[in-house]
Amino acid sequence: MSSVPRLHVLGCGRAASALARRLLDTGLLRPGLVVNRSLESARRAVAFIGAGQAAENLDRRVAGGWLMLGLPDGVLDTTLPALLTQLPAAPALAFHLSGSVEASVLRSAATAVAAVHPVRAFSDPGYACEHFAGTWCVAEGDERALSSLCPVFEAAGGRWLAFHARDKAAWHAATVAASNFLVTIQALARQLADRAGLTEAQSAEVLCDLQQGTLDLLRQGSPRQVLTGPIERGDEAACRRLMSPVSGLEVEQARLFSALGRATLDLARTKRGGRAGDASIEAMFSLTSD
DSSP states (O other): OOSSOEEEEESOOHHHHHHHHHHHHTTSSEEEEEEOSSHHHHHHHHHHHTOOEEESSOOGGGTTSEEEEOOOHHHHHHTHHHHHHTOSSOOSEEEEOOSSSOGGGGTTTOSEEEEEEEOSOOSSHHHHHHTOTTOEEEEEEOHHHHHHHHHHHHHTTOEEEEOOGGGHHHHHHHHIIIIIHHHHHHHHHHHHHHHTTOOHHHHHHHHHHHHHHHHHHHHHSOHHHHOOSHHHHTOHHHHHHHHHHHTTSOHHHHHHHHHHHHHHHHHHHHHHOOOTTHHHHHHHTTTTOO
């Protein structure tokens, strides 16, 4: 493997574009081919990355380089084997960015393979690239691939965490619960704040500050220790008032609020034990469950 290998990219969406830019900025890799859904989209990716050569297909220049696959999980699961048989030459190392698909799907592509899942939202690749420093990069695969990738990702500002492929499904579910579900809860909270008369900008500022403060506490303590509020206190009157604005939400949103209320009550019981009013509170959060 060259001391400064070329980084080729197959599937250059938001995550792959941001990562390619950060990785190439280290100087530990040289730009290579960038292949996307169309030549035009590949050119846009190259413009964002600031380096590389847009191409319709990979060619023999991938030999000896590194191949990063930024393909959706569905493609990695179904059509990847056919794609790999069309590779004109073998890269020295291949890795994908999926949080749920194992690195072993790349076994026919290279002798050293890995999967690296950056634990960050990439909805805005420019923002993600700018704030990549400190991002956890959870990886599994061949030892040779991991030992080659680790110093490059760390030089790009990532924090490296290697684990076993058998734990991948549980890990991916954890990241979805922590990130995607957080966004869903924020959407629910903003609907309720809108009913309270807050503007969209006010809701975003206040609720995000509230969530950030809670996340800061969770970094220091367990969910059980951090939990507070009317459900944790067993305040029946306050919980009853909570359900008044919830009744005006769409059915699915009201059910979500109720399900979260019951789950929070379960967590509260593990913290402070059962209380006389718990059955009444549970009943309040069960009215919209059917």
